[in-house]
Amino acid sequence: MxxxxxxxxxxxxxxxxxxxxxxxxxxxxxxxxxxxxxxxTVVFDENQPCQGFPLLLSGSIRIVKAAANGRELQLYRVSxxxxxxxxxxxxxxxxxxHARGVAEQDVELVALPPLAFRMLLSSHEPFRDYIxxxxxERLTDLMQLxxxxxxxxxxxxxxxxxxxxxxxxxxxxxxxxxxxxxVREIVSRLLKNFAEQGWVKLGREQIEVVNAAALxxxxxx
Amino acid sequence: MxxxxxxxxxxxxxxxxxxxxxxxxxxxxxxxxxxxxxxxTVVFDENQPCQGFPLLLSGSIRIVKAAANGRELQLYRVSxxxxxxxxxxxxxxxxxxHARGVAEQDVELVALPPLAFRMLLSSHEPFRDYIxxxxxERLTDLMQLxxxxxxxxxxxxxxxxxxxxxxxxxxxxxxxxxxxxxVREIVSRLLKNFAEQGWVKLGREQIEVVNAAALxxxxxx
DNA sequence: TTCTCTATGTGATTTTTATCACAGACAAAC
DNA sequence: GTTTGTCTGTGATAAAAATCACATAGAGAA
Numbered sequence: 001m002x003x004x005x006x007x008x009x010x011x012x013x014x015x016x017x018x019x020x021x022x023x024x025x026x027x028x029x030x031x032x033x034x035x036x037x038x039x040x041t042v043v044f045d046e047n048q049p050c051q052g053f054p055l056l057l058s059g060s061i062r063i064v065k066a067a068a069n070g071r072e073l074q075l076y077r078v079s080x081x082x083x084x085x086x087x088x089x090x091x092x093x094x095x096x097x098h099a100r101g102v103a104e105q106d107v108e109l110v111a112l113p114p115l116a117f118r119m120l121l122s123s124h125e126p127f128r129d130y131i132x133x134x135x136x137e138r139l140t141d142l143m144q145l146x147x148x149x150x151x152x153x154x155x156x157x158x159x160x161x162x163x164x165x166x167x168x169x170x171x172x173x174x175x176x177x178x179x180x181x182x183v184r185e186i187v188s189r190l191l192k193n194f195a196e197q198g199w200v201k202l203g204r205e206q207i208e209v210v211n212a213a214a215l216x217x218x219x220x221x
Numbered sequence: 222m223x224x225x226x227x228x229x230x231x232x233x234x235x236x237x238x239x240x241x242x243x244x245x246x247x248x249x250x251x252x253x254x255x256x257x258x259x260x261x262t263v264v265f266d267e268n269q270p271c272q273g274f275p276l277l278l279s280g281s282i283r284i285v286k287a288a289a290n291g292r293e294l295q296l297y298r299v300s301x302x303x304x305x306x307x308x309x310x311x312x313x314x315x316x317x318x319h320a321r322g323v324a325e326q327d328v329e330l331v332a333l334p335p336l337a338f339r340m341l342l343s344s345h346e347p348f349r350d351y352i353x354x355x356x357x358e359r360l361t362d363l364m365q366l367x368x369x370x371x372x373x374x375x376x377x378x379x380x381x382x383x384x385x386x387x388x389x390x391x392x393x394x395x396x397x398x399x400x401x402x403x404v405r406e407i408v409s410r411l412l413k414n415f416a417e418q419g420w421v422k423l424g425r426e427q428i429e430v431v432n433a434a435a436l437x438x439x440x441x442x
Numbered sequence: 443t444t445c446t447c448t449a450t451g452t453g454a455t456t457t458t459t460a461t462c463a464c465a466g467a468c469a470a471a472c
Numbered sequence: 473g474t475t476t477g478t479c480t481g482t483g484a485t486a487a488a489a490a491t492c493a494c495a496t497a498g499a500g501a502a
Contacts, residue, residue, distance in 0.1 A: 075364060089360050146294065153458070173479075182477090189481085204467080375488080404491080
């Protein structure tokens with residue numbers, strides 16, 4: 001059972017649930033479990049079965065593929081209100097995850113048991129539409145990502161990544177490499193190039209974009 | 222309106238439609254259009270709006286991302302009974318395609334108008350389950366593909382590709398390159414290596430795998 | 443047969459990315 | 473202040489993939 005503060009947060013981030021009849025909503029909340037996970041927690045991992053469907057309330061989760069040699073690549077990021085479509089996939093079809101989910105910051109979430117998720121999906125059209133639209137968005141994102149990994153050079157992808165983050169950017173070169181699926185040294189060198197061009201200013205765990213237009217041009221080349 | 226042979230094919234490949242009440246099925250068929258597309262037809266392309274939802278009856282469609290310099294990469298292949306999940310995505314959310322669909326062989330399909338598709342999706346649970354499971358499968362495939370493109374060497378991916386095709390393989394090196402997102406010369410050289418190891422036998426437009434185990438080992442390295 | 447078109451083979455070179463091996467730099471803890 | 477740990481810079485080298493430039497070869501058409 002959820003406390004009323006959590007309930008409010010839930011309905012705020014997942015407004016489609018408001019359209020549920022009161023009795024169904026109550027039943028849903030009765031089954032749900034609130035959880036808090038500290039930053040860095042591995043929420044789920046490859047080849048594990050799914051436990052339940054997470055509705056994210058705060059924080060964010062990175063969904064990554066890890067390679068044997070320690071490199072990793074971020075597939076996408078899940079924010080509050082976005083839920084985790086990978087889990088839907090798990091719950092609906094195959095029984096296992098095909099990627100790893102890591103809490104990026106401290107995370108609050110509400111977990112729906114598989115049955116409750118299925119019920120909701122089959123009986124509640126707004127929720128269903130919501131899940132479909134998430135699926136659709138992820139599919140698009142992933143196709144974009146495949147294309148970028150296959151055809152773009154790392155400097156272009158790095159430029160795009162820098163532009164996608166709030167300026168100034170607080171992160172390490174290693175974290176950027178992990179997001180791009182590359183290694184720290186390369187990212188450092190590319191950033192140095194950008195800095196020499198006067199496009200960014202570098203500091204420890206900080207990157208300030210000063211010429212977004214140039215980065216954009218490079219990324220779209 | 223569809224002729225009875227087409228109807229039969231349709232129900233054979235999409236058995237979940239049999240569970241529709243007769244009246245709804247009739248309405249659906251009345252709205253649907255049968256189409257035949259010769260091999261090589263661009264069924265849809267990037268940045269085009271969707272016309273309708275295709276239910277594939279025969280042939281297959283390659284879904285590819287094309288790069289500016291002419292290179293391309295196959296995202297997945299749609300076979301009869303599989304429909305095209307990318308179109309679902311288009312019809313449900315965003316209005317535009319994010320990839321290209323090309324008929325690989327001659328294709329027969331039945332096209333559902335967007336409204337009929339939405340109706341079917343919201344009113345008919347078996348069809349919905351089917352679409353969800355397709356989404357889920359594609360998502361998994363794409364995650365696998367991203368990971369392969371990011372972390373595997375081309376020889377590994379080529380080996381896996383050869384194993385995934387019926388033996389002996391009738392294709393050109395260029396077609397393989399297009400499937401992998403690489404270029405012809407590299408594929409030729411890698412194939413030559415495989416041949417020197419005694420793993421395959423090469424002919425014009427033909428590759429015979431003679432040591433599947435070795436290829437498998439390489440691909441799983 | 444000869445011509446033509448497409449498919450394949452291949453060397454040379456370049457570009458891009460990864461790997462290895464440290465050195466210096468900064469921040470927080472002691 | 474010194475120590476410790478993380479973060480960053482960087483040269484040297486290697487590995488992988490792409491590009492360029494042709495050569496050859498087979499299959500079908502004229």
